[in-house]
Every structure is written in C-alpha cells, then in structure tokens.
Amino acid sequence: MTQRKIIHVDMDCFYAAVEMRDNPALINQAVAVGGSRERRGVISTCNYKAREFGVRSAMSTGMALKLCPSLVLMPSRMSVYVAVSSQIRQIFNRYTDLVEPLSLDEAYLDVSNCQQCYGSASLIAEKIRAEIFETTGLTASAGVAPNKFLAKIASDLNKPNGQFVISPDDVDEFSGQLSLRKIGGIGKVTASKLENFGLIDGNDIRAAKPEFLNRHFGKLADVLLARCYGIDDSVVKPNRVRKSVGVERTLARDLVTLDECILELNKLIPMLNQRYQATQKLPIHKQGVKLKFDDFQSTTVEQAVDEFNESLYLNLLTDAFERAQGRKIRLVGINVGVREAAENTENPIDDLPQLDLF
Numbered sequence: 001m002t003q004r005k006i007i008h009v010d011m012d013c014f015y016a017a018v019e020m021r022d023n024p025a026l027i028n029q030a031v032a033v034g035g036s037r038e039r040r041g042v043i044s045t046c047n048y049k050a051r052e053f054g055v056r057s058a059m060s061t062g063m064a065l066k067l068c069p070s071l072v073l074m075p076s077r078m079s080v081y082v083a084v085s086s087q088i089r090q091i092f093n094r095y096t097d098l099v100e101p102l103s104l105d106e107a108y109l110d111v112s113n114c115q116q117c118y119g120s121a122s123l124i125a126e127k128i129r130a131e132i133f134e135t136t137g138l139t140a141s142a143g144v145a146p147n148k149f150l151a152k153i154a155s156d157l158n159k160p161n162g163q164f165v166i167s168p169d170d171v172d173e174f175s176g177q178l179s180l181r182k183i184g185g186i187g188k189v190t191a192s193k194l195e196n197f198g199l200i201d202g203n204d205i206r207a208a209k210p211e212f213l214n215r216h217f218g219k220l221a222d223v224l225l226a227r228c229y230g231i232d233d234s235v236v237k238p239n240r241v242r243k244s245v246g247v248e249r250t251l252a253r254d255l256v257t258l259d260e261c262i263l264e265l266n267k268l269i270p271m272l273n274q275r276y277q278a279t280q281k282l283p284i285h286k287q288g289v290k291l292k293f294d295d296f297q298s299t300t301v302e303q304a305v306d307e308f309n310e311s312l313y314l315n316l317l318t319d320a321f322e323r324a325q326g327r328k329i330r331l332v333g334i335n336v337g338v339r340e341a342a343e344n345t346e347n348p349i350d351d352l353p354q355l356d357l358f
Helices: 014-022 061-067 078-092 121-136 148-154 168-177 188-196 202-207 210-217 220-228 258-277 312-322
Strands: 006-011 031-034 043-046 072-074 099-103 106-110 140-145 163-165 244-255 284-293 298-304 329-338
Touching: 006 078, 006 121, 006 148, 014 031, 014 043, 014 078, 031 061, 043 061, 061 072, 078 099, 078 106, 078 121, 106 148, 121 140, 121 163, 140 148, 148 163, 148 168, 168 202, 168 220, 188 244, 202 220, 210 220, 244 258, 244 284, 258 284, 258 312, 258 329, 284 312, 298 312, 312 329
Parallel strands: 031 072, 140 163
Antiparallel strands: 006 106, 006 140, 031 043, 099 106, 244 329, 284 298, 284 329
C-alpha cells in the first residue's frame, strides 16, 4: 500500500490578515474582526498582536475590548474572504484533486500520488505556502503527516508562517508524548477530568486499562486509544455534500440555568449567521439546537423552516433545556440544515468551502 501523505493547510489569522493586507496602517496594531460591543458581538478572529493581550476567537467583543482597549475592531467582509479562499483553493487543485476544505481558511490535501516536487509532501507544502503568499499576500502554516489527525495537529506547531512534519517513523513517539488537550473533541471539562485521573499525554492513555477508560469515558475511550497511537483511518473527502452549517462550544464550566444557556446562544448566533452567509445563502429546511450534558449524553431539537429565523433558536433552546432534567450543560450548539446540491441547481456548492462544524 502507498504510504498516505496528508497536508493540512491553515491560513494565519485569516480574516484579520486580509484586513491588514488591504489596510497596511493596521499592520502594527492589535486587530480583530467581529461584531460591535453594542450589539453583543463576538470576535471571529484576531491577529497575533491582539492575542498577546488574551483576545481570542469566539470571545465577546466587550471582553476583548476590556483586555485590549486599543483593539481595532473591523466589521466582517465575508464576500472578500470567500473570494480569497477561492484563490487559495485553486492553488490546492494544482497539486491534487483530493482537497477537503474544512472552512474558508483551512483544508486537508491528500498528496500521496502527487508527482510534483519529487513526490515530497514537505516540499509540496512549502511550494503551496509560497504560492499562496505570492498570489494573495497572506501567509499560511502547514502540517504534514501520514493521516489527517496528525496533520491538523502539526499545522499548529510552527505558527505563524511555518510548517511541521511528522514522518511515519516519528508517529509512535509523537503520539505518545502528545498532550490529550490537543486531541479534537477534548474540551476543557473533559481535559480536566482526564487530568484528575492523572491522564496527561498519549503514553498515560496507553498505560491505562481499557476497562477503566470505558467505565469513565464511554465511547470516547476508543477514540482516545486510537489517537494516542497516532491512528486515524479517515480519508480526505473532496466531494462532501454540505448538509448543515453549525457552530458549537464546549464550555469552560458547566452551565446550570436556562439564562446562562441563553447568553451562550446569543454569542453563537452571529457566528452561525456569518458562516451561513458564506454559503451564498443556500436554501435551508431546518434549524436546530444541540446540548450536551455533564454525563456526556446529548440532545438535539430541530424544527422545519424555509428561511433563517434567529429568534427560533430561543424556543428550540428552551425545549432542549427541559430535557436536561437537572443535569448541567457542558456544550451548546446551533445549526441550520441546508439543501443538498442536487436539490439546488441554481446555487451549486461544489466550489464553495465546506463550513460544517457540527
């Protein structure tokens, strides 16, 4: 079998970088893209100077401005970001047809059979990053590994404007030393639970008894074991049909009351609306709210609709919260279901970036 060669390309603070490119006066300032404080906005992304003050994506604009009073807040220009993302996608397609976009600013590429750059995945990643900069004036970071899971982690290890390679020979050592907090799906609450049991990195999971992991972590135990051995058999899927657009947040602390959940809901709605706008407003057929409880059980409440209705989420959240029956809430999420490509011939989605987060 051919050894898989996967590249994960992740643009550096994409929205903010576009704003700094188009307005050089912003380059030495702390910059964020997001909604206004007066409208209870949320930060979509920020540059690295803003991050030095503790500003982060998904943070409320009010909190961001408290941390960094000099923060320059820019309104979102989604049409511009989509256009730049399309330019980047064209660069990817010069090297492989196996491209799986995750959002406007990141994608997986399977270059296992690519003959360019002597078939070297690391050289291909370097060339792609150089072409992105030459074409758009923006920098990108990349991770190169034998599978998607490791490639995504690697792309974050040498940011900004860098790359990190995990060779097949390095997988065992790397995954053994990997912090469990870096595994996708491990939020702060789960990470704290793992640490309370003394489980910090991959080697700790390997040493734990399977019965113990199953008893305390249920279905997550199998995922933990696979990831801590560097195993991920999922393939790059270039032709995923978009069925939903969503956002969700695993909370730093569990929520107890409906009012607390409503506050989180109000933070998520602008983010979802922004992602939905990026689909060129594909026809929708349902909206939904997802809650995950402190026992790791989850529930989803959905309602059929024919147009985007922000106020509907409050009703759906109220119904979902009633199912908690005293349990605390560890995750809040919302989504819209969109029509498949075959049902939407006037707005084909083949060339649109995939935004599924649910």
